[in-house]
Every structure is written in structure tokens, then in C-alpha cells.
Amino acid sequence: MTRLLSTYRLQFRNGMTFGKAARLVPYLHALGISHLYASPLMTAVSGSTHGYDATRVDEIDPALGGIEGLRQLAAELRAYGMGLILDIVPNHMAASLENPWWRSVVVWGSESPFAHHFDIDWSEKLTLPFLGNDFAEELANGTISLALEPGFDALAIRYHDSYYPLHPGTYRDVLEATDVFFTNSTASTDPQGRAILSAALAPETARVYLETQLADISSAPSRIAAIHDAQPWRLVNWKTASENLSYRRFFEIAGLAGLRVEDERVFTDSHRLILELVQDGTIDGLRIDHIDGLADPQGYLERLRAAVGPETIILVEKILERQEQLPSDWPIAGTTGYEFIAALADAFADEKEEGRLTAAFNALKGDDDRHAYSDEMYACKRQMLADNFRGEVRRLGGFAKRVADCLSADFSRSALTEAICAVIIALPVYRTYLASGQSIDRRDHEILATARCEAQARVRPEVREAIDLIWELLTDDKTCEKIPECTEFRTRFQQLTGPIMAKALEDTLFYRENAFIALNEVGGDPGHPPGGPAAFHTAMQDRAQNWPFGLSATSTHDTKRGEDARARLYTLNEAPEAWISATQRWHALSGRARREAPAADTQWLIYQALAGAWPIGGCGDRAAMDALPERMQAYVEKALREAKRQTNWSEPDREYEASVTGFVEDLLSDKAFIDDFTRTLSPFIDAGLSNALAQTLVKLTAPGVPDIYQGSERSDFSLVDPDNRATLATESLRIPAKPAPSRAHFSNYKQWLTAKVLACRRQSAEVFNGPYQALALSNGRHQALAFLRGDTDDFAITVVPRLVFGKMDMDTLCLSEAATRDLSLTIPRVFEGRTVRSALDDRTFTLGSSLPLSEIFRTDPVALLLSA
Numbered sequence: 001m002t003r004l005l006s007t008y009r010l011q012f013r014n015g016m017t018f019g020k021a022a023r024l025v026p027y028l029h030a031l032g033i034s035h036l037y038a039s040p041l042m043t044a045v046s047g048s049t050h051g052y053d054a055t056r057v058d059e060i061d062p063a064l065g066g067i068e069g070l071r072q073l074a075a076e077l078r079a080y081g082m083g084l085i086l087d088i089v090p091n092h093m094a095a096s097l098e099n100p101w102w103r104s105v106v107v108w109g110s111e112s113p114f115a116h117h118f119d120i121d122w123s124e125k126l127t128l129p130f131l132g133n134d135f136a137e138e139l140a141n142g143t144i145s146l147a148l149e150p151g152f153d154a155l156a157i158r159y160h161d162s163y164y165p166l167h168p169g170t171y172r173d174v175l176e177a178t179d180v181f182f183t184n185s186t187a188s189t190d191p192q193g194r195a196i197l198s199a200a201l202a203p204e205t206a207r208v209y210l211e212t213q214l215a216d217i218s219s220a221p222s223r224i225a226a227i228h229d230a231q232p233w234r235l236v237n238w239k240t241a242s243e244n245l246s247y248r249r250f251f252e253i254a255g256l257a258g259l260r261v262e263d264e265r266v267f268t269d270s271h272r273l274i275l276e277l278v279q280d281g282t283i284d285g286l287r288i289d290h291i292d293g294l295a296d297p298q299g300y301l302e303r304l305r306a307a308v309g310p311e312t313i314i315l316v317e318k319i320l321e322r323q324e325q326l327p328s329d330w331p332i333a334g335t336t337g338y339e340f341i342a343a344l345a346d347a348f349a350d351e352k353e354e355g356r357l358t359a360a361f362n363a364l365k366g367d368d369d370r371h372a373y374s375d376e377m378y379a380c381k382r383q384m385l386a387d388n389f390r391g392e393v394r395r396l397g398g399f400a401k402r403v404a405d406c407l408s409a410d411f412s413r414s415a416l417t418e419a420i421c422a423v424i425i426a427l428p429v430y431r432t433y434l435a436s437g438q439s440i441d442r443r444d445h446e447i448l449a450t451a452r453c454e455a456q457a458r459v460r461p462e463v464r465e466a467i468d469l470i471w472e473l474l475t476d477d478k479t480c481e482k483i484p485e486c487t488e489f490r491t492r493f494q495q496l497t498g499p500i501m502a503k504a505l506e507d508t509l510f511y512r513e514n515a516f517i518a519l520n521e522v523g524g525d526p527g528h529p530p531g532g533p534a535a536f537h538t539a540m541q542d543r544a545q546n547w548p549f550g551l552s553a554t555s556t557h558d559t560k561r562g563e564d565a566r567a568r569l570y571t572l573n574e575a576p577e578a579w580i581s582a583t584q585r586w587h588a589l590s591g592r593a594r595r596e597a598p599a600a601d602t603q604w605l606i607y608q609a610l611a612g613a614w615p616i617g618g619c620g621d622r623a624a625m626d627a628l629p630e631r632m633q634a635y636v637e638k639a640l641r642e643a644k645r646q647t648n649w650s651e652p653d654r655e656y657e658a659s660v661t662g663f664v665e666d667l668l669s670d671k672a673f674i675d676d677f678t679r680t681l682s683p684f685i686d687a688g689l690s691n692a693l694a695q696t697l698v699k700l701t702a703p704g705v706p707d708i709y710q711g712s713e714r715s716d717f718s719l720v721d722p723d724n725r726a727t728l729a730t731e732s733l734r735i736p737a738k739p740a741p742s743r744a745h746f747s748n749y750k751q752w753l754t755a756k757v758l759a760c761r762r763q764s765a766e767v768f769n770g771p772y773q774a775l776a777l778s779n780g781r782h783q784a785l786a787f788l789r790g791d792t793d794d795f796a797i798t799v800v801p802r803l804v805f806g807k808m809d810m811d812t813l814c815l816s817e818a819a820t821r822d823l824s825l826t827i828p829r830v831f832e833g834r835t836v837r838s839a840l841d842d843r844t845f846t847l848g849s850s851l852p853l854s855e856i857f858r859t860d861p862v863a864l865l866l867s868a
Contacts, residue, residue, distance in 0.1 A: 001284055001311050002083035004333070004549055005034035005765060006706045006758055011557060012039050014049055015727045018065035018073040025073075027733045029080040031713060031751075032758025035284065035313075036077055037085045039557070041070065042273075045094045045255075049725065050557070052089055052289065053256060055099035057270045074282045083284035085313060088274055090267075090300065091293035092250040093118075095257040097163070102257065104191040107154075107165045109232020113191055117266045119248035119258035121395075126233040128164060129241040129254045135234070139225060144235075145218035146174065146227065148211060153198045155214075157228060159235065168196055170230045174217065239650055243390045250293065251499045252388050258495075262295040267303060278308045285313025287336060292318065292431050292498040295491045298330060299435060305331040315551060319502070321429045322525045325443065326547065334550020337707055338523030340699070341553060341566075343539040345519055347698065347785055348570045348691050348802055351532030356576040360583075361515035364600040373513055373527040378458075380504040380512070381425040383644065388503060392496050396420050399489040403473060406483045411466050419466035420493070422455035423448075430498040432474075436487050440475050448474055510560065511643040514605040517612075518569035521560050530573075533785050533802075537774035540787065544703035544772035552704035554695060555712045557725055562716030563709075565612030567695055568688025572608070574805035575684070582680045583607050589673050595662045602640075606664060609635060611681055613717050616689070616743055618678045629668045633661040635719040687805040689746050689813050690861055694785070694800035696750055697862040700757040701789060701798045703772050713754045714747040741813040741861050749813075753840070757864060760796070760839050764866065767796050775799075778824040778850045786825055790867070797836065797865040799825060799856050813861045820857060824850035836865040844868065 008028050010021055021036070028036065040051035043061040051061070060067040074084050097103045101114040109115065110122045120126060131138050138144050138159065149156040149163040155174055156163035166174070190196075201207045217223050228235065236244070241254040248258035261267045277283040286308070291297045297316075305314065314332045320339045362372055385393050397417030404411045428451065432444040440448075452471045456464045472479055473486050474493065480486040510520040519526040543550065554563035561569075572579045583604055590597040597603065610632065615624035637657050640647050647653040667673050692715075700706045709716065710728045718724035735755045739745035761768050767790035775786035775797065786799040801807075807819035827847045834847050840860045845851060856863045 002034055002081060003765065004083075004285070004313055004705055005762055006032060007035045007037040007085060007551060007708070008033040009037045009556065009707060009709045010039065010728070011050070011710055011725055012041060012064055013044075013051060014725070017063075018069035020730070022073045022076045024730060024733065025076045025080055025082065027735075029082060030735050031708075031755050032762055033082065033708070034762075035083040035085050036073075037287065037707065038087060040087050040089055040289070042089075045096050045098055049722070051087075053094040053096070054089060055094050055096055055102075057093065058273050060273075070277075071282055078281075084282065085285035085287055085315070086274070086277070086283050087287040087289060089289045090259065090261045090270060091290045092256040092258050093270075095247070095249075095255050097165070100192055103165070106233055107167060107192060109167060111232075116263065117259060117269065119260050121246045124246050125231075127236050127241075127244065127246045128233050129236050129238045129245060130162065131159065131235050131237050134237050135228065136225075138235075139221050144224060144228075146214045146224060147218075148197070148207070148214065152192075152194055153201055154194065154196050157224070157231075157235070164231075164233070164235065166227065167231055170227065171196065173230065174214075174227060241391075242388050243394075245391050248495065250290070251503060258293070260295070261300055264303075267300075271304070271307070275307050278312055285315065285333075288314065288316045290498075291316040293495060295495065296435050298327065298433060301330050301332060313549075319430055319523045321523075322528060324429050327433060327443070328546065334547040334704070336556070337551035337553030337704065338521075338556075339539070340543075340551075340702075340704060341521055341559070342523045342525065343536050344554070344695050344698070345521070345524060345570070346531040346535040346539070347533060348567065348695060349516075349518060349530035350573045350803055351530045351535075351782075353529070353573040353576055355529065356580070357573055358515040360576070360580045361513075361601060361604055364604055376513055377505065377509050377527065378425055380508040381500055382421070383508070384500050384504045385421045385424065389496065389500060392492075393417060393421060396489065396492055396496065399485055399492060400470065400473065403483050403486050403489060404469060406485075407469075407479070409469055411469060415463055415466040416469070418459065418463050419455070419470045422459045422463065422467060423451050423470055424493075424497050424500055426451040426454035426458070427497055427501070430501045431494045432497075434474060434490050434494060436480075436490075439477055445475060506560075507642050508644055511605075511639045512645070514601065514608065516569075516573055517560075517605065517608045518566050518572065521566065522556075522558055533774070533782055536785065537772075537787065540703050540772050541774075544770075548703050548769055550704050551707040552699045552702060553707045553709070554699055555709035555716045555718075555724070556707075557709070557721065559724065560720050561609075561612050562718035562724060563695065563712055564688070564692040564715050565717045565719075567691035568684060568717075569608065569612045570691055571684050571687040571805050572611070574687065574803055578680070579684075582676070585676060586673060589670070589676070590663070590667070595659055595666060598660045598663055602660065603663075605639060606632075606636060606667070607677075609639075609719065610667075610677070611684065613719055614677070614681055614685070615717075616685060616715075616746060618681075619674065625668075629665055631719060631723055632664050632668070635723065636661050636664055638720060683806055683808070686743070686808040686813065689743065690801060690804045690808060690815075692746075693741070693750060693753060693813065693861045694802065696753060697757060697798060697800055697864060698785070700754065700761060701768060701796060701864060702787070703789075706758070706761070708754065714751045742811065743813070746813070753862070756839060760864065760866060764790075764794065764796065766790070767794050770795075773828070775828075776826050777853075778826045779822070781823065783819070783823055784825070784853060788828075788831075792830055792834075795831070795867045797825075797863075799853075799863040799865070801853075801857065801861070814859075815853070815857050815861075817854065820853040823853040825853065825856065826850055835868040837868050839864040839866050 041060050042054040043056035043059045044051045045053045045055055060070050077084055093099055095102055101117055104112040104114050145158050147156055147158040149165055155166045155171060250256035294300050316332055316335055318335045397413050400416040401413040429447055432447055434440055455467050473489055506522055513526055587603055615621040619625055640657055641649050646656045736748045736752050738752050739748040741749050770790045773788040775788055777784055783803060784799055785802050789796045801815050807815055809816045827849055831847055832849060835844055837844050
């Protein structure tokens with residue numbers, strides 16, 4: 001099996017197929033990649049752009065090249081000594097009639113062989129939340145009728161161009177008004193209800209006759225209503241999904257239905273093809289999407305590990321909050337690396353900025369409360385619980401009430417529901433991992449104890465005792481052993497806390513609290529100031545010791561902005577006064593716009609987002625500048641809806657959105673603004689490019705496995721999806737000769753740097769999997785970040801500049817001579833006298849007690865020194 005050294009994430013679909021990927025393999029090998037890291041490849045909903053909405057887990061998508069195309073790609077990778085990691089989605093599948101399992105459930109209801117593959121509450125009818133209005137209203141409007149479903153020869157209720165198949169047991173009631181000719185055609189055992197009427201429709205005139213009769217039935221709304229009432233499902237308004245849904249969905253997406261992989265049969269059925277591909281060597285590793293969505297993540301991982309063996313790479317998508325530890329007993333290599341991005345914010349943002357950007361932003365909101373961020377975070381969680389996940393909360397309250405009654409605890413359902421919400425709001429992490437039959441571990445006990453205390457401080461006195469009961473249900477194993485529903489409560493509670501945290505923070509709060517958006521990243525914590533090099537070194541030492549094979553990501557398909565945009569935005573807090581002053585000028589200029597300018601805090605977000613995405617070449621890059629308005633307008637519309645203030649996804653205020661996106665259009669056609677913005681941004685661009693190269697080298701040499709998102713080895717100034725999911729431009733994917741480190745050659749230099757360092761990593765794998773030691777500057781200043789990997793026998797030293805705003809050489813991306821004057825790297829005594837070679841320019845040094853930064857950065861913006 002290929003040793004895991006580096007990964008390259010490739011987004012399939014949108015034009016990327018197995019054939020095209022195979023043609024990229026020689027380039028990826030030359031770049032230094034050990035494993036291609038593929039997005040989900042199972043057959044998905046027609047037109048899917050991402051593959052997380054699978055309809056077939058037993059089939060590799062034919063549109064990508066099918067299983068033979070996948071095997072050919074794997075063979076091409078093996079020919080170059082490379083492996084393949086596949087992103088899999090055990091938590092959910094598409095709630096689509098293209099999905100045979102889901103179609104079977106719709107046709108047969110609880111009688112379906114797949115009825116318990118999905119996490120459905122069969123105490124009620126299956127809800128299908130795909131109507132634009134209530135059923136009665138749609139029926140009155142004439143949008144619902146009875147029809148033959150094309151391609152299935154089955155009866156269905158039609159809504160516009162969608163067909164919802166009838167239960168075969170209800171056919172007789174429909175057909176009795178037509179002709180006895182059809183009434184003997186209602187028996188079917190096919191799981192999908194296929195071809196029930198095929199024989200009856202064989203005569204030439206039968207189909208036309210039946211369609212005429214169905215149209216006649218459809219003219220009587222009461223008949224259609226009766227037929228609808230007879231089904232094991234009911235069609236409802238899509239807006240009611242947050243309030244009353246009979247199946248567990250993925251976050252807020254009703255089109256994705258939760259799977260019960262905790263059931264051995266469901267695990268086997270949903271993983272059969274995946275395991276075959278692992279066992280025959282096609283796939284070397286698995287990336288588990290949304291591990292926190294599963295009922296029992298550890299149990300799932302242990303079952304998966306047993307099935308794939310000890311050598312298969314397993315990585316999990318898991319967002320860790322600040323100071324949160326990944327469970328040490330999970331049988332995995334690590335996470336997909338969001339915590340590494342958070343550590344980079346400590347490394348490159350100015351830890352001594354003293355909150356000036358935050359103060360200026362809060363002033364724009366008219367909010368000078370120093371606790372405004374935490375208050376807003378709690379408000380976002382409350383909003384998610386009250387609005388977007390109202391049905392899930394009500395269901396949890398019902399579980400708690402039934403358990404309370406069993407315990408003869410006198411609490412109302414409303415008090416218990418309020419208590420549940422209070423604990424979830426106070427929970428500082430995405431979820432806990434309380435498993436059936438296992439005692440609560442110390443980590444989870446402490447997390448819940450903290451949440452309990454904070455929750456009680458924020459509620460009415462009468463709810464505090466209810467919180468004590470919720471605490472008991474979550475932490476007291478004896479209580480759960482006595483009452484079976486307590487285990488169900490625990491599971492549902494834990495499956496809800498993750499979506500609440502994700503939607504409240506990443507998809508709401510991070511679009512409201514925009515003081516310094518470089519920190520508003522998946523896994524980030526804008527509520528705490530950056531911790532500086534000390535915090536970064538602590539995180540890396542822990543990583544080296546505990547999770548050396550977790551991915552080190554800088555961009556992903558889910559990050560809020562590309563890695564180079566984020567690197568540039570870090571520099572804003574190095575010169576906060578300059579940035580604040582500039583935003584005030586632009587705000588004054590906005591008064592001249594043709595349309596009314598948005599609120600000042602919204603403008604602040606727009607200016608920062610523009611700063612991150614602004615082309616390196618500015619107006620000289622005409623193609624990039626021409627594309628910028630459309631990109632920014634899409635970003636702003638999404639940002640406004642995610643913030644959920646004046647507009648949102650379910651009830652968009654299109655007039656308001658148009659006024660703000662129109663403002664962006666006005667900005668980008670205003671020469672005075674563009675000229676001022678370009679002049680102001682210039683030093684931030686240079687400093688940002690230095691940061692971008694620095695974080696690239698850090699990623700390639702720090703503990704963990706470097707993960708490169710498609711195309712980001714050259715540059716990535718993307719905005720949030722879909723901007724960051726553009727088709728990979730393959731024409732520029734060749735390794736250049738070493739270019740000059742300059743603005744004009746930034747992309748080529750970054751690509752060359754990546755290939756050069758990955759080659760070093762491949763040649764000295766043990767060094768970069770070894771210990772981590774922080775290095776300091778001789779005068780205690782923090783103008784550089786440095787660390788040593790390996791030991792006295794074989795080692796590597798990484799040195800990168802930081803806090804470089806205004807300190808760049810005019811013609812290169814290197815530090816000026818003045819910026820490095822009197823700055824030296826302190827060398828630990830045990831390494832004194834050793835000879836090292838610069839990996840980037842082949843110069844050699846004999847290490848003394850210190851090494852001047854002027855020497856280290858003489859030819860390149862960053863430095864990697866290898867023991868000779």
C-alpha cells in the first residue's frame with residue numbers, strides 16, 4: 001500500500017471525469033502527491049454538482065466513467081506509485097425518487113424492505129416536503145392531478161413535473177371507476193412498484209383510455225384528496241420541513257434523508273461496494289463525511305475498521321473547537337484538517353492588534369458591548385432551535401417528557417424543551433459521544449457539566465430543575481438502563497447539537513460578526529483573538545504527538561474563502577488604522593452611488609471580501625476584473641441570506657438583495673473607488689502574498705499530511721461556494737522552472753515551491769513524521785515563525801516571515817534588508833556545528849548559536865534548511 005505523504009483533493013463532476021483525472025496523474029506525481037483524494041463517486045441525483053446526494057450506493061456513477069473507469073484511474077495511479085482516497089457519505093442519501101431505496105419507501109411505506117434503512121419515524125406518515133404551498137391550496141390551484149408515471153407504468157400523484165407513486169394496495173380504489181379490465185393488475189411485489197400496469201396497458205388503446213379516465217378523476221379534487229389520504233406518505237409545503245418532518249434530514253436539507261448505519265444490515269447494504277473496492281485494492285483510504293451525524297460515531301468507525309483492516313487510511317470530517325481534543329480511541333488517522341486552518345490564524349494574524357478592528361466594526365453596528373460576540377452566538381443558536389430545527393426540538397422534548405413521566409418527575413413538556421435548548425445553546429462543542437452500553441468518559445462529562453452550569457445561569461428559575469433532569473438523562477447510565485427511551489433521547493440529542501452549532505456559527509454568526517473575516521472560517525473562532533506563534537507551536541506539538549497523519553488543509557470545497565485570500569486578509573489586523581481609515585473614505589464615496597448604500601456594517605463586509613478576492617494584477621488583469629462583479633454579487637447574496645436578518649433562504653427579500661448587489665455593481669464601475677481601493681490594497685497584497693507562501697511552506701513541513709485542494713497549489717483567491725468549486729483549469733498544470741518570487745510570478749512560484757518541498761518530504765519522510773520543536777528569534781521578537789522537525793541525526797528547519805506589512809522589498813516578495821536587520825534565529829545548542837543545505841537555493845550553512853534572517857531570506861521569501 002502506498003505510504004500516505006500528501007493528498008490532492010479533486011472535485012469530480014462539473015466536467016471532471018475519471019478519464020480526465022487519469023490524464024492528470026503524471027502531473028500529480030511530478031508535484032509530489034502520494035494520494036488522489038476524490039469527492040464522492042457514487043451515482044447521485046441527476047445534475048448533482050458535488051455527489052453528496054447519492055441515489056445509488058451500489059454503483060459508481062456512469063456519468064463519471066463507471067466502475068471500469070474508476071478501476072482504470074486506480075491502475076494509472078498505481079503505475080505511478082500513488083493511491084486513491086475516496087470521500088464516502090454514510091450519514092445520508094438523497095430523498096429522491098431516483099434513489100431506488102427511497103422510491104421503495106415511498107411506494108410501500110413501512111412495508112418496504114428499506115423502510116428501516118432510513119431514519120424515519122413510522123408512527124406517522126412519511127412526509128414529502130416538496131410542495132410550494134399546502135396540499136389543499138395546491139389542489140385548489142389545479143397543480144395536483146392523478147397520472148401514469150412515465151417509465152414505470154404505475155399510478156402516481158403528479159405535481160408539476162414530479163410524480164409520487166401510489167401504494168399498490170390503493171390501486172383498486174382508483175381503478176374501480178374505470179374498467180374491470182384494470183382491476184386485476186394491482187398485485188406487485190417489486191420494491192419500486194415498477195410495471196404494475198404493464199400487462200393491462202399492452203392493448204393499443206388501453207393507455208389512452210386509462211389516461212382519459214385519470215384526467216376525469218383529477219377533475220374532482222375530493223377524489224384526489226381521498227387518494228392522497230390513502231397513501232403511506234403525505235405531500236406538504238417545503239417550508240414546514242423545519243417544523244414537522246418524519247425523517248431525520250442532513251442539517252436543514254429535506255432532500256437528504258438520514259441513514260441508520262448503526263444497524264448492521266444497513267451498514268452492510270450501504271458499504272458493500274465500498275468494501276469491495278477496498279478489498280480489491282482499488283481504494284487505499286476513506287474520508288468519512290459528517291461523522292458527527294451518525295448515531296454512534298465510534299461504533300461505526302470500529303465496525304468500518306474491522307471491515308477494511310488495519311492498513312486502510314480512515315479520515316473523518318470533524319470540526320474541533322478551540323482546545324477540543326479528538327477522541328483518542330477512534331481507529332482513524334485523523335481529521336480532514338479544519339483545526340490546522342485555525343492554527344494558521346494564530347501563526348499569521350497579529351496577536352497584539354488589541355481588538356481595534358472589532359471596536360470599529362461594533363461601532364458601525366451601534367454595539368459597543370465587549371460581550372457582543374458571545375451574545376450574538378447565543379442568539380444565533382436560539383434562532384436555529386426556534387425556527388430552523390423546530391420539529392427536531394419538539395421531538396426531543398417529547399422523548400424527555402416520556403422519560404420524565406417514567407421517573408415520576410413532574411415537569412411539563414415546555415419546561416423540558418426549554419431546558420434542552422438551554423443546554424444545547426451552552427454546549428461549547430459540536431457534540432458529545434455518549435454511546436449505548438458505555439459509561440460516559442471524562443471529556444464528555446466535563447463538557448456537559450460546563451454546559452449545565454452555564455445553561456442554568458441563563459434560564460428562568462423554574463427551568464433549572466428541568467436542566468438537572470436533562471443532565472441526568474445524558475450522564476446517568478443507571479437511569480438509561482432503566483428506561484429504554486433514554487438511550488433514544490441521548491442519540492437524538494447528540495445528532496441535533498452538531499447541526500445547531502454548524503448552522504448557527506458557520507452559516508449564520510460568521511456572516512454577522514464580520515470584524516475580521518479572516519478568522520470566520522470553518523473550525524475558526526472569531527470570538528477569541530489569535531494566539532500568536534506560542535499557540536501555533538502548542539497545537540503542532542500536540543498534532544505531532546497524537547495525530548501525525550491527519551490532513552493539513554488550507555483550502556477545501558467547504559471553506560469560506562481560498563487560502564491565499566485568507567492569507568491576505570490576515571494582514572488587515574497588522575495595519576488596522578489604515579484599513580479603518582480607508583473604509584471610512586469608501587463609505588463617504590458610496591454616497592455618490594446611483595442606488596442607496598447598504599448599512600455601514602454590510603459595507604464593511606463587502607470591502608473585506610473584495611480585499612480577499614481582488615486580482616493580484618488589479619485593473620491590469622482585465623479578465624479577472626471583468627469576472628469580479630458577478631462573483632461578488634453571488635457572494636453578497638449568499639452572505640445576506642446566511643446572516644438571516646433582512647433576508648434568508650426560505651423567504652428571500654429580493655428587493656433588498658438587489659439593492660445590495662446593485663451597490664456592489666456600482667462600486668466596481670466607479671473609477672474613483674477602484675483607484676482608491678487599488679492604492680490602498682497594494683501593500684496588503686504584497687504582505688498577503690508573503691503570508692500565502694509562508695503558510696504553504698508551513699503546511700508542507702508541519703505535523704500532518706499536506707492536503708492540496710484542486711488548483712490551489714498555484715493560487716486560490718476564491719470566495720465561498722460555488723465560487724470555490726470551479727472546474728479545475730488543467731492547461732496550466734505543469735511544474736515550472738524556478739521563477740522569480742514576485743507578484744507577476746506568484747502562482748508559478750507557489751507551484752514550484754510546492755513541488756520542491758514535497759520532493760524533500762518524500763525523500764525524508766521520517767524527518768517530517770518525527771518530533772516537532774519550536775524555534776525562537778534571538779531577541780524574543782515575533783517577526784518570523786520557525787520550527788525544527790526530526791532529531792539530531794536527520795532534521796529540517798522551516799523558517800517563514802510573519803507580520804510583514806510595510807516590510808516588503810519593492811521588487812520581490814522577500815523582506816526588505818531593513819526588516820531583517822539584527823534579527824537572528826536561535827539554534828539549539830545540540831545542533832550547533834551542523835551543516836545544513838537550503839532546499840530552495842542549495843546554499844549551505846554551518847549552524848552556530850544563531851543564524852541571521854538576512855542570510856536565511858537572502859534569495860527566497862521562505863526557507864527550508866535540511867541537515868547535510
